[in-house]
Amino acid sequence: MKIRHVNQGNFTLIEHIEQTINPPAEGFYWIDANLEDLVTLQPIFRMHDLAVEDCLNEEEQRPKIELYEDHYFIVVNSIRFDDEEFFLRALNIFLGKHYIITVTKQKINELRLLKPILWEQEVSRPDQFLYYLVDLVIDNYALVGDRIELKIDQLEEEILLHTKKTHLNEIYGLRSEILWLKKVLGPQRELVAQLMKKELRLIDDQLQKYFSDVYENALKTSESFDTYRDLMGNLREAYQSAVTSRANEIMRVFTAITTIFMPLTFITGIYGMNFDIIPGLHFEYGAYVVLGIMLVLGIGMYIIFRKKEWL
Incomplete structure (x- = not known):
């Protein structure tokens, strides 16, 4: 567990968790924790039992926001594309008035990329932290979409130049992944819509307007996956035509x-x-x-x- 005091984008490491109970004079506390740390954090920040249970649950969690008395519990799914395979990694967030706690099972790339953004934007509030983090997660879906588009183009070129039997398996496999990603992005988009439209006292009204831009990006990415799905249909027809022509x-x-x-x-x-x-x-x-x-x-x-x- 790492505890940081964030003020104007500058980080100061905190050694003792007890220091985070009371609000700092300026800025907020960011606690980057793992599942084992919840035993210590739950009584200090009065985390709801259901929220802690969701963090510990082995099953894949649907993106959502739960409102409790003095904090919000938010679940977003980070996506990663390694070795031609997609992985979802749950990012559990506890948002309080003077703190934000991120709880993860594995390393989340967005948290690493977030640090220079916080410094550049001189972030001093936890709701700003949440905005930039969610924005990075949605942008990463768009980057994955770009890689899918590149893979489709490469597959199309290979089919036109030299058709192989393995191409059909690649087409069906990639189409299944596209449909799965679109299904995953749907709840993520709904979460952003809630952050944009709900009356949330822990999120500044002016900041909520910025979430509309994140929602637009999520909507565009979702529409791109629709396009990719159609392209896979065209690719399948091209494969069948190439096989017929070769025969x-x-x-x-x-x-x-x-x-x-x-x-x-x-x-x-x-x-x-x-x-x-x-x-x-x-x-x-x-x-x-x-x-x-x-x-x-x-x-x-x-x-x-x-x-x-x-x-």
Whole structure:
């Protein structure tokens, strides 16, 4: 657990948790905790049992805001894209009048990125901290959307250049992930809407207007996922068209080869009959003549097919 006093974006480490019980003369306290620290923090900040239970719950929590007497409990889901896989990481926030507590199971990248923003914006209130944190989380969804779009473009290029059977599995897998992300972003968007519209005494009225910008970003990102879903449908059609075209190309080549060998097979069939009298059968150079005719026929038909672009 790390305890910081934040004032005008400057951080001062606090050693003893008891110092955070009373409001500081300026600024606020940011307590960055893990699940084990809740045992210590709950009695000090009178955290509601249901909120603590949600933090400890192993199941995935839906983004939400719960209003209690002297603090709010907020759940947001941070997203991470590693090794072509998406991960959700719950970020539990306790917002008080003079403090904000972030409780996480794993490291959250947004908390690391938040520090320079707090310094740059000279943040001195916990509700401002909450705004910039939620803004970073939503922006990260947009960055994931950009990576998905890049992956779609790469997949489309690979399908057009050289179609493989594995591409179909990639298409269905990526489409499932897009639908899952859209489903995840929906509750997140609802949470931002509540922060924007609800009358919340711990969040300044002027600051609530800024959440409308965050909501717009969440809405745009959600609409982008709709576009990606449609693109995956187009990609699937492109794959099927490429497979069909490739099959037709193979059949065309096989048909042309078969057609070339038909007259050659006809000639060999005649001279393979069991008759005693066949024209040229006993001619000394008959075999060479027949082979020459077959060679001329084969080459001639190949040249004709190439000119007509059948091969």
